[in-house]
Amino acid sequence: MIAFAGLSQAQAPVRSGGSLPVLGDTSELPASAERRLGDRIASSIYRDPDYLDDPVLGDYLQSIWQPLMTAARARGELGVELEERFAWEVMLIRNRTINAFALPGGYLGVHLGLIAVVESRDELASVLAHELSHVTQRHISRLMSKQSQQMPWVLAAMILGMMAASKNADAANAAIAGGQAIAVQNQLNFSRDMEREADRVGFGVMADAGFEKQGFATMFDKLQQASRLNDNGSYPYLRSHPLTTERIGDAKGRLQLEGPAPPSVSGEGGRARVVHAMMAARARVLGDASVDALRLLLAEAQRVPSSAAESLKPRDAGALYAGALAAARLREHTQARSLTDKLKTAAAGSPSMANALELLSLEIDIAAGRAAQAPKLVTGNSRAAVLLQSQADLAVGRPQDVSDRLQSWVSTHPKDAMAWQLLATAQGQQGQTLRAIRADAESRVAQLDYGAARDRFKAAQDLMRSGRDTGSGASAHIDGSIIDTRAREIDQLLREQALQEKLDR
Template sequence: MAGALLPAMTVMTFASAIVPTRAAAQGLPTLGQSSASDLSPAMERKLGERVMRAIRADPDYLSDLLLSDYINALGSRLVSATRKVGLDASQSFEFFVVRDPAINAFSLPGGFIGINTGLIVTTRTESELASVVGHETGHVLQHHIARMLGQQSQNSWIALGGLLLGLLAGIGARSPDLGMGIAMGGQGLAVDRQLRFSRDAEREADRVGFQLLQAAGFDTYAMPTFFERLQRADAINEAGVPEYVRTHPLTTDRIADMLNRSRGAGYRQPEQSPEYAFVRARALVLQQKSASDYATIADAQRTAIRTQTAPSVAGAWYAVALAEFKQRRWEPARDALEKSRTAFGGTGPGTPSLAVLGSDIARQSGRPEEALRIATQARAAFPLSQAADMAYADALVASQRIPEATKFLQAQVERYRSEPIWWRALAGAWAAGGKRARQHEALAEQYALQGQWMAAVSQLKLARDAGDADFYEMSTIDAKLHEFQRRYREDKEDEKDFNKQFG
């Protein structure tokens, strides 16, 4: 995905940075009013969901629930602050993490915001991470992509269509050259007009992000500090320019603007989430892809602890524990996690990251009852944590408590209707209980949520042929089969319309 998704994503982020917009908060540059030709919120969401289908199917889309829980809590904290600054955030937002060491983040139409693991790892404080998420949220709140249509309708539609088709081509073909070529071909027709608005649009996103950062209780100095560090990386080593600098050109004026606003706002010590250090460590490990990479990370973190250069001792030991876990080295993993817990201090489960990894280590090393005990405590301590809920479900299955597991997971798929990962977990529980028809039916629901209609249809046919479904279940399977086939035909028609309109 690092070679296919993000080069195309870079174009989309660039587009969101340079298109014109209107001022919507005090102190924002005036970039013109919206018009009837702007992309409607419903169309924005539809286009965003279309791109997200491809992203979710990519193996480098991280469905890790600990990262997802954290980044969505952070994003929600910023979005909730819109009420304090008089901005409209009536649309829904979804924040997600991509496995890629490049320092980058990007926004899509419809409120979808992606954050690379490399960006999380590079930040030094939670406020620095929040400053980038806030900036991207500013792009979404100001509808920068949609407002491109208000300037030059025909060219903007061509540019937008080219960008989105480039994304889909780059993702589907896993070819960065193809994705970039299609995207830039369309964008070139309107780029001259768009470039005139690049600095103003970036300043607007900065200022909206700054307002959200301040209203949400983060350190506002984090924004100019982090951006200045990225700018220095640009100046020192052109070959290693952070992706975020390329897609969001950082200027001295922008950084000075944020610094002046921070001075005016005054400094206050922000309260940093205890999860930040563990999420940063987790992102560092999960962006690796081989056993040798995990071993290298474990050695480097041990060295950082020994030389007292680790920004967080608890986080560094957590990275060691996760890296050892990934290598299936249970005792070193357990030992490192205990050292992480000791460095963190406190009693009880600690944080979701500590508790879930403890449960995972116990379960994978053949201690299902210990895993269940830890997960049960975690659920009680962190009732909003999907990761703790999943650890509990996994521990139930490992303990051969299949009826409890399936009952719990059926409740979870109702609670998180749009999350494919819960249907996949339910399919695993049904498989453990020997319920083949229900296993395939659950997998069909997972694929349907990902927009993979033919895969969903295939799973329903397997469910129908499994031979262990009763009359009622067969009726349900047949009804879903007809529904998913209809949705597949509609999706193909939508694709034709999309290509006709934008291609």
């Protein structure tokens, strides 16, 4: 979690429904202003090399995130205005440190290191619920309203500095700007009152969402053990969320006071741990794709006995999944398919496990150049299925299928940058240059890079004026009208940004 400044406890109004009192929203910062600040920081993260858009892990995070959002809404923690104005987007960061953070405007970041180390979806849900509660309780905006107007830029530098720290200490120091920023960071820790409130509200949200409440306490135990054994900077979540005996005791005490949880959101019992182990393994592979690391993961998978598939344990499932993905990246495709087949023998009766392995098999076929022989995905409604199937179709020269699929997808998911990029490729392969440029522009809009988007829309307008590659008839007129409208909208956004930056100085 990114550290924020402490704040004295405000008067605590009591929520309806008999729930415990909260600190109260004493923020002077409107939700719209907070969202603008979050957008500024998020746009920098999107352009950072460590930002990762992995559809498979993204879908897994969403399977946890969406029940938490639903529970927060039902409990009255998430109001209509906040839900409409904020982004509520979870971003993956290719970083092996154990960390998660909340940004202004409803952006949350999750490091691959966190996914790799937690042992269940319930533990991961406990972290996301805690971060979600920092946002819904307006902790960030209340603190920022007390700080200088320069705080967004300091915050952005700190975030980017932490992302750079795992690669190059000098780059991190440059981003954080030395001792002055360190002093600021020390002033930005969440107050103890806010940490306690995020624990309490997050615990209730997690429980109401159907996750095992024990995950909250076991996550605390894991972090407490890490704080004793490791003090080399690998656990930034510990430094920004200092564990106290009181907080740990509160978490364990709630387990005794709370009633039984609703039915599990996974619906598959022990298989949910197996699926989590595979997603944690994926995070490990994506977090360190060096040849040496991949070789170690492949060797570990090869040591799993064939008999283990009959009663697959989470640890063995994770090892086999990591080994298969590592083998594909090492171009040892026969080995990758062999390890995947071992996992498939244990997938009977688990739709989520079968779906994960179907996606993995398609990834391996694409990497091996066998996409033409790969069967169409059976479960094709998820984002991962839509995008992976599109990648496979592009690899074998079926751009029309990709265009048909993604035109429908982006109409309901207009902020999906990867979908727009794949659509641009498909349209380019069909000679639809104007539409390809427009799709490329929309991908820049989705990542909040409005300057680059405006350049692409301008290129499309120039192409229309030249009369080249624009088609004819009604379709060309419609395409031109859309491009002109979008160009004007982006121009307006850029003017508003420039005005806001001038006011902030």
